[in-house]
Amino acid sequence: MRFECSQLGLEFGKGAGRVQALDGLSFDVKEGEFLAVVGPSGCGKTTLLRTLAGLLPPTTGEVRRIPAPGEESPRTLIVFQEHGLFPWMTVLDNAAFGLEMQGVAKDERYARARQLLQRFGLAGREEAYPGQLSAGMKQRVAVVRSFISRPTALLMDEPFGALDYQTRLRLQQELLDLWEQERHTVVFVTHDIEEAILLSDRVLVLSAQPARAVGLHRVDFPRPRHAALTADPEFARLRVRILDELHVTPHPAPHALR
Amino acid sequence: MTASRWVAALWLPAVLLVSWQVLADQGVLNAVFFPPPATLAATAVEMLREGELQRHILATLRRATEGFAVGVLAGMVAGLGMGASPFVRRSLDPLISAVWASPKLSLLPMLILLLGIGDTPRIVLIALGCFIVVSLHLVDAVRGIHPAYVELARNYGAGRAALLRRVYLPAVTPAAFTAVRLAFGRALTLAISVELVSSPEGLGNLIFMAWQGLLTERLYVAVGVAAGLGVFFHATLRWLERRLITWRADEKAR
Numbered sequence: 022m023r024f025e026c027s028q029l030g031l032e033f034g035k036g037a038g039r040v041q042a043l044d045g046l047s048f049d050v051k052e053g054e055f056l057a058v059v060g061p062s063g064c065g066k067t068t069l070l071r072t073l074a075g076l077l078p079p080t081t082g083e084v085r086r087i088p089a090p091g092e093e094s095p096r097t098l099i100v101f102q103e104h105g106l107f108p109w110m111t112v113l114d115n116a117a118f119g120l121e122m123q124g125v126a127k128d129e130r131y132a133r134a135r136q137l138l139q140r141f142g143l144a145g146r147e148e149a150y151p152g153q154l155s156a157g158m159k160q161r162v163a164v165v166r167s168f169i170s171r172p173t174a175l176l177m178d179e180p181f182g183a184l185d186y187q188t189r190l191r192l193q194q195e196l197l198d199l200w201e202q203e204r205h206t207v208v209f210v211t212h213d214i215e216e217a218i219l220l221s222d223r224v225l226v227l228s229a230q231p232a233r234a235v236g237l238h239r240v241d242f243p244r245p246r247h248a249a250l251t252a253d254p255e256f257a258r259l260r261v262r263i264l265d266e267l268h269v270t271p272h273p274a275p276h277a278l279r
Numbered sequence: 280m281t282a283s284r285w286v287a288a289l290w291l292p293a294v295l296l297v298s299w300q301v302l303a304d305q306g307v308l309n310a311v312f313f314p315p316p317a318t319l320a321a322t323a324v325e326m327l328r329e330g331e332l333q334r335h336i337l338a339t340l341r342r343a344t345e346g347f348a349v350g351v352l353a354g355m356v357a358g359l360g361m362g363a364s365p366f367v368r369r370s371l372d373p374l375i376s377a378v379w380a381s382p383k384l385s386l387l388p389m390l391i392l393l394l395g396i397g398d399t400p401r402i403v404l405i406a407l408g409c410f411i412v413v414s415l416h417l418v419d420a421v422r423g424i425h426p427a428y429v430e431l432a433r434n435y436g437a438g439r440a441a442l443l444r445r446v447y448l449p450a451v452t453p454a455a456f457t458a459v460r461l462a463f464g465r466a467l468t469l470a471i472s473v474e475l476v477s478s479p480e481g482l483g484n485l486i487f488m489a490w491q492g493l494l495t496e497r498l499y500v501a502v503g504v505a506a507g508l509g510v511f512f513h514a515t516l517r518w519l520e521r522r523l524i525t526w527r528a529d530e531k532a533r
Contacts, residue, residue, distance in 0.1 A: 096436075097434075101427060103427070122432075123436065150525065152526060
């Protein structure tokens with residue numbers, strides 16, 4: 022599935038309390054592309070994802086969701102940063118929830134869930150409840166559930182935002198490995214620029230509210246990728262350019278790096 | 280329960296009982312008005328041997344259970360309906376608030392006029408009390424479900440039936456259990472209250488008759504049994520709740 026967004030605008034509320042979240046956003050997400058979206062906190066990144074998913078109709082402009090040829094049941098799944106697991110279901114039931122909704126028989130969906138949970142280091146925790154897991158483990162389960170459901174597009178809303186640095190690095194790597202096999206379309210919202218560059222094919226940079234596109238960068242590093250990439254000078258240059266666009270470069274701006 | 284928790288739970292009642300016994304033996308307390316615990320125990324044994332105590336306990340329990348069953352069932356349906364539909368909530372809210380705020384016993388004469396003399400108005404009154412507790416708890420529980428969970432389930436293609444079965448019902452189960460526990464306490468107190476006013480048998484009737492004849496031993500035995508029943512059922516339902524609800528609701532606070 023690919024997306025074409027033209028002149029997206031979105032407003033909340035009426036009168037004096039009116040908030041403009043998105044303003045004239047035009048971009049596309051190609052088939053099988055990993056697009057990262059970065060921007061300052063509260064700039065409307067989550068709103069953008071919900072609009073892409075069709076949960077929020079835009080006030081102006083339009084989102085076109087175009088299935089790939091031969092794709093009969095387009096499935097756009099979201100991985101939320103919080104409240105991503107049902108606290109009343111075990112890890113296994115949470116992981117298999119998407120398959121359950123697709124009508125996959127119990128034995129088969131459990132078998133598939135167990136397999137992927139094991140790969141994500143959750144073997145032995147299948148019968149635990151989310152309340153008994155660490156934040157990192159919970160996000161792993163959420164990622165497992167979304168991948169196992171074979172989405173045609175995956176929208177991820179700062180899925181690793183609440184995690185400590187090391188857990189985040191490990192999950193980024195796991196996500197990279199898994200996605201490089203599947204290659205479905207991903208839109209990945211984050212405020213972490215390194216994460217955006219490391220994972221994506223392109224980075225879309227948004228301004229503070231209302232969100233406008235202030236930059237769009239191709240990330241040409243070969244795959245499979247690894248966290249060591251962050252030490253590459255080209256990586257650092259791209260990072261500084263994005264920081265510049267977000268107006269958070271420390272002064273004086275290191276233009277010498279360009 | 281560990282030994283220290285038993286000690287913590289029991290030392291105060293034990294001290295009170297022993298002081299009561301000692302004060303009555305010393306003549307500080309009037310033994311006619313406050314017969315000492317040993318006398319009460321003997322009276323209770325006597326009443327048990329005659330089968331009188333069992334008869335009253337069973338009458339109260341039967342009445343409480345019948346009202347409880349009807350009230351809880353109706354309360355669950357109404358609570359879920361009110362949680363799911365704003366129209367249903369707005370329609371029922373004024374009535375439920377009115378009944379909630381009025382002493383239930385004051386409705387008994389009206390119920391007797393409406394339903395006739397007999398056990399029906401008593402049981403309906405008890406059911407009404409349980410209904411209020413359960414429906415109010417469930418409305419709040421349904422409305423308290425974080426919308427993210429509903430959105431999540433929908434995102435994975437859940438329809439109405441799947442939402443009800445996999446999200447709404449499990450999400451409100453802890454609150455429903457608390458409501459059921461509170462409702463049973465309400466059913467017991469209402470049953471005894473109703474019996475105090477109008478009933479040929481039951482613990483409330485026993486208390487009333489003992490009071491009329493100033494048979495203080497029987498009075499205290501009946502009050503003690505009523506309190507004991509409350510403690511027993513509260514503890515049992517609590518234990519059941521902990522066994523049955525294995526996930527932790529505090530996950531929501533994350």
